[in-house]
Amino acid sequence: MDPTSDKNIEVDDLEEIVIGGDLASLRRFLTLLHPADLAILFATLDRDHWPRVIHSLKVAEISDLMEELPDQLRDDLAELLSHEQLVDIFEEMASDDAADVIADLPEPLAEKVLASIPPEDRVEVETLLGYPEDSAGGLMQMELVSVRETATVQEAIESIRAAAGEVEDLHMVYVMDDAGRVCGLLPLDRLILASPTAPVSSVADRDIRTVRPEVDQEEVAQMFKRYDLVSMAVVDGEGRLLGRILHDDVVDVIEEEAEEDMLRMAGAEEPELIYSNRVFRIASVRIPWLLATIGGGLLSGALLWQFKVSFPQMLALLTFVPVIAAMGGNIGSQSSTIVVRGFATGRIDFHNLSQFLLRELAIGLIMGFFCGLVLTLTARIWHGDYLLALTAGLSMALAITASAITGVLVPFLFRSIRVDPAIAAGPLVTTANDVLGLAIYFSIAWLLIG
Amino acid sequence: MDPTSDKNIEVDDLEEIVIGGDLASLRRFLTLLHPADLAILFATLDRDHWPRVIHSLKVAEISDLMEELPDQLRDDLAELLSHEQLVDIFEEMASDDAADVIADLPEPLAEKVLASIPPEDRVEVETLLGYPEDSAGGLMQMELVSVRETATVQEAIESIRAAAGEVEDLHMVYVMDDAGRVCGLLPLDRLILASPTAPVSSVADRDIRTVRPEVDQEEVAQMFKRYDLVSMAVVDGEGRLLGRILHDDVVDVIEEEAEEDMLRMAGAEEPELIYSNRVFRIASVRIPWLLATIGGGLLSGALLWQFKVSFPQMLALLTFVPVIAAMGGNIGSQSSTIVVRGFATGRIDFHNLSQFLLRELAIGLIMGFFCGLVLTLTARIWHGDYLLALTAGLSMALAITASAITGVLVPFLFRSIRVDPAIAAGPLVTTANDVLGLAIYFSIAWLLIG
Numbered sequence: 020m021d022p023t024s025d026k027n028i029e030v031d032d033l034e035e036i037v038i039g040g041d042l043a044s045l046r047r048f049l050t051l052l053h054p055a056d057l058a059i060l061f062a063t064l065d066r067d068h069w070p071r072v073i074h075s076l077k078v079a080e081i082s083d084l085m086e087e088l089p090d091q092l093r094d095d096l097a098e099l100l101s102h103e104q105l106v107d108i109f110e111e112m113a114s115d116d117a118a119d120v121i122a123d124l125p126e127p128l129a130e131k132v133l134a135s136i137p138p139e140d141r142v143e144v145e146t147l148l149g150y151p152e153d154s155a156g157g158l159m160q161m162e163l164v165s166v167r168e169t170a171t172v173q174e175a176i177e178s179i180r181a182a183a184g185e186v187e188d189l190h191m192v193y194v195m196d197d198a199g200r201v202c203g204l205l206p207l208d209r210l211i212l213a214s215p216t217a218p219v220s221s222v223a224d225r226d227i228r229t230v231r232p233e234v235d236q237e238e239v240a241q242m243f244k245r246y247d248l249v250s251m252a253v254v255d256g257e258g259r260l261l262g263r264i265l266h267d268d269v270v271d272v273i274e275e276e277a278e279e280d281m282l283r284m285a286g287a288e289e290p291e292l293i294y295s296n297r298v299f300r301i302a303s304v305r306i307p308w309l310l311a312t313i314g315g316g317l318l319s320g321a322l323l324w325q326f327k328v329s330f331p332q333m334l335a336l337l338t339f340v341p342v343i344a345a346m347g348g349n350i351g352s353q354s355s356t357i358v359v360r361g362f363a364t365g366r367i368d369f370h371n372l373s374q375f376l377l378r379e380l381a382i383g384l385i386m387g388f389f390c391g392l393v394l395t396l397t398a399r400i401w402h403g404d405y406l407l408a409l410t411a412g413l414s415m416a417l418a419i420t421a422s423a424i425t426g427v428l429v430p431f432l433f434r435s436i437r438v439d440p441a442i443a444a445g446p447l448v449t450t451a452n453d454v455l456g457l458a459i460y461f462s463i464a465w466l467l468i469g
Numbered sequence: 470m471d472p473t474s475d476k477n478i479e480v481d482d483l484e485e486i487v488i489g490g491d492l493a494s495l496r497r498f499l500t501l502l503h504p505a506d507l508a509i510l511f512a513t514l515d516r517d518h519w520p521r522v523i524h525s526l527k528v529a530e531i532s533d534l535m536e537e538l539p540d541q542l543r544d545d546l547a548e549l550l551s552h553e554q555l556v557d558i559f560e561e562m563a564s565d566d567a568a569d570v571i572a573d574l575p576e577p578l579a580e581k582v583l584a585s586i587p588p589e590d591r592v593e594v595e596t597l598l599g600y601p602e603d604s605a606g607g608l609m610q611m612e613l614v615s616v617r618e619t620a621t622v623q624e625a626i627e628s629i630r631a632a633a634g635e636v637e638d639l640h641m642v643y644v645m646d647d648a649g650r651v652c653g654l655l656p657l658d659r660l661i662l663a664s665p666t667a668p669v670s671s672v673a674d675r676d677i678r679t680v681r682p683e684v685d686q687e688e689v690a691q692m693f694k695r696y697d698l699v700s701m702a703v704v705d706g707e708g709r710l711l712g713r714i715l716h717d718d719v720v721d722v723i724e725e726e727a728e729e730d731m732l733r734m735a736g737a738e739e740p741e742l743i744y745s746n747r748v749f750r751i752a753s754v755r756i757p758w759l760l761a762t763i764g765g766g767l768l769s770g771a772l773l774w775q776f777k778v779s780f781p782q783m784l785a786l787l788t789f790v791p792v793i794a795a796m797g798g799n800i801g802s803q804s805s806t807i808v809v810r811g812f813a814t815g816r817i818d819f820h821n822l823s824q825f826l827l828r829e830l831a832i833g834l835i836m837g838f839f840c841g842l843v844l845t846l847t848a849r850i851w852h853g854d855y856l857l858a859l860t861a862g863l864s865m866a867l868a869i870t871a872s873a874i875t876g877v878l879v880p881f882l883f884r885s886i887r888v889d890p891a892i893a894a895g896p897l898v899t900t901a902n903d904v905l906g907l908a909i910y911f912s913i914a915w916l917l918i919g
Contacts, residue, residue: 053676053695053696055695055696056695133722135566168486174885175660176662178660179658179662180662183658183662184913188697188699189658190640203563208639208657210635210661211629211657211661212626212629212630212633226503227684243720244717244720244721244724245505245506246503247717247720249638249640249699266716266720267694267698270693270694270719270720271694273720273723273724273727273890274694274727274814277724277727277728278810278814280731281727281806281810282806282807293807294807294811296836298831299826299835301832302836302839305803305836306836306840308803309799309800310843311637312792312795312796312799312841313840313843313844315791315792315795316789316793316795316796317788317791317792318482319790319791319792319795320787320788320790320792322789323788323791324784324785324788333784334774334783335774337770337773337787338770338771338773338774339679339766339770340770340773341765341767341769341770341790341907342762342763342765342766342767342769342770343766344766344791344794344795345766345794345899345903346763346766348795348798349758349759349762349896349899349900350759353755353758353896356731356732357732360728360731360732361744363485364724364728366744367744378746378748381748382748382752384753385748386752386755386756388758389752390756390759394763397767419759426521434570446799449795449799450795450799453791453795455744
């Protein structure tokens with residue numbers, strides 16, 4: 020009864036049926052699967068078995084499968100298909116998916132396919148390809164149903180009927196004025212309950228949200244979240260309808276943006292690559308960040324080397340180097356993470372920077388006082404030297420406060436020069452804060468002891 | 470024309486109209502705002518002005534505003550309202566929002582309100598309060614439209630008409646069999662196009678996803694993402710319909726889970742608190758993680774102190790302590806972040822642990838070889854000592870590889886003992902990796918030099 024139980028179908032089942040079975044039972048098995056589940060099984064299936072599975076699928080099913088596959092596998096699948104098959108598949112796809120898939124195909128193949136699909140589809144796909152992938156235009160699809168506000172409810176229903184095979188996830192009909200500008204929308208439940216002879220203008224909802232195609236996808240996602248939207252109209256400068264964005268694509272954006280931020284904070288990027296098996300490429304992406312860490316670490320070492328002659332208590336002093344360096348890095352990345360997340364969810368902005376900075380300064384002072392005290396007591400007990408204990412504790416307190424402040428300022432700085440602030444929470448700034456902590460430590464040692 | 474331009478309305482406008490204006494112009498201003506925008510303005514408005522705004526809103530509008538406010542402000546607003554107003558407001562709210570709001574109210578107030586709302590609403594809210602907040606039951610609402618599969622399309626439309634005032638965001642009608650189990654659903658566009666006399670069973674879509682109320686919200690979110698759902702039925706063990714979950718609540722879950730993971734990685738938690746102004750509470754949440762860092766840092770210092778007698782080259786050796794410690798922590802948190810994100814998006818699981826571990830080992834070896842080489846050369850040039858250079862470089866390579874491995878294993882370990890793996894990417898494990906790096910360094914120094 021419960022269709023979610025097909026989650027339990029494992030790759031082994033597909034492999035077994037592909038290898039062992041007749042085509043009829045393979046076909047039966049495949050039709051039971053949701054395209055999203057088929058894509059997961061397909062992705063882990065041995066490539067040798069792909070042609071047999073493809074043979075058992077109808078064009079519309081291959082099209083659905085292709086939409087669900089990750090980029091790399093999509094290209095591999097495209098290579099197995101004839102040019103005619105590809106053209107048929109693209110005719111089945113929604114315009115936004117077709118554009119996404121074609122954008123990822125190797126150039127010559129993409130051009131060949133584009134040249135073969137019907138002109139009206141081609142124009143749509145080419146229009147969509149003209150927008151950056153991460154803009155409202157890159158998210159939208161052209162399939163939708165719209166009517167003039169002077170039409171009747173019955174005419175609106177006829178428009179839906181005419182579009183039935185073309186438009187999926189039809190949650191509402193867009194309403195346009197005489198000049199072709201979007202002026203309202205008609206959710207289907209209102210349409211069902213309205214009298215067939217009523218004019219659309221009398222039942223349309225006028226409180227609508229629209230977006231221009233050049234708007235960044237992160238802003239689109241924030242609008243969907245704020246207004247709980249299922250779909251949103253994309254309009255040009257004159258307010259004319261260009262297409263619509265659907266909720267499921269926005270969900271992907273939210274995931275993607277969160278993922279990018281997080282990986283960037285860890286000094287890694289490009290989820291598609293990071294979760295692949297290309298170990299040399301992955302290492303090469305991660306190494307530059309590590310070089311920054313090496314640079315910072317060596318700088319700390321050089322600082323340390325620099326001060327070696329000044330202090331007879333050098334060795335005791337050195338025992339607190341790891342803790343002060345680690346703490347600076349740690350606090351800085353805590354504060355930066357909080358700021359970066361605050362940017363992404365809209366909680367923090369330039370206009371509350373000073374307020375947030377004061378708040379973080381206060382928190383830094385409290386944490387600094389507390390941790391400084393702990394370190395002073397520990398140092399006093401361990402090495403028995405008051406001055407050394409005071410030096411370590413004071414440095415700790417200052418390093419924590421300073422890192423809290425740089426942890427807030429650096430993401431703001433990055434944002435104002437249009438660098439992704441998520442980088443600020445990454446190894447680069449962590450390392451800078453390590454060095455900052457040690458510089459504070461040695462300066463205070465030099466003042467108090469040296 | 471463009472309704473998104475009301476984004477430009479600033480808090481100053483509201484304040485100005487509240488203070489300066491007559492009630493009519495305040496009312497006119499408020500009706501122009503989407504509840505989500507009103508909530509943002511309201512949250513930053515001086516509390517003294519709240520009563521005047523509340524006075525200008527209708528019950529349904531206060532109800533909408535309340536749904537959009539953060540918990541803390543919601544409680545503050547509730548305190549301004551009379552008991553009768555609160556009861557009216559809860560009758561306006563969807564069951565899931567009412568349950569969420571009541572769950573956050575102070576206990577005595579919540580009980581008083583619950584006792585006063587109509588019995589059928591009370592039963593609904595109490596049922597929902599019985600489910601954990603982060604489960605499918607905690608996300609669902611009871612408002613929905615369902616029909617028997619033996620009904621006609623016309624009867625389904627009549628059910629929608631009967632529910633019109635009650636149910637919002639009605640994207641589909643749920644179809645039930647004779648035993649009251651969900652057996653299909655009827656999207657509204659199909660309903661519109663079907664003949665009124667056709668039986669529902671002939672047009673219903675049978676390929677449905679359902680979920681049990683006890684399922685974790687993260688799993689619910691993954692199903693919405695995978696199957697591009699707008700809503701999902703929640704059913705009991707017999708498959709009987711209990712309620713439905715809507716896409717906008719799932720979007721909030723996705724945001725919330727990503728945010729929690731990220732803040733937890735930074736050794737902070739509870740977004741509601743972290744972005745508030747309660748600096749002492751915030752410091753007290755962040756300090757325990759810092760104590761872990763202090764503990765680890767001091768352990769590193771102790772290690773260093775321990776080895777001071779063995780090595781005449783101690784000082785030169787110490788110049789590489791910061792870089793090796795930082796690198797271990799860095800790599801470990803990179804790897805952990807990748808694993809934690811992989812868990813959340815479903816890319817990594819127990820069944821591909823060994824594959825992922827091998828991959829990360831390979832990447833660790835490549836990065837370790839590279840960074841080790843860099844450090845060896847640097848150390849050779851700086852201090853002119855072959856053995857010291859070799860010690861530093863080899864330690865770096867081993868520390869990187871070891872940290873990459875612990876970075877993968879610790880999140881898996883945490884997950885298997887049901888601790889949130891996001892903690893693994895936080896300061897705790899970073900510090901542990903710092904110590905591990907130094908332990909490796911001193912051990913190798915002891916073997917090669919000591």
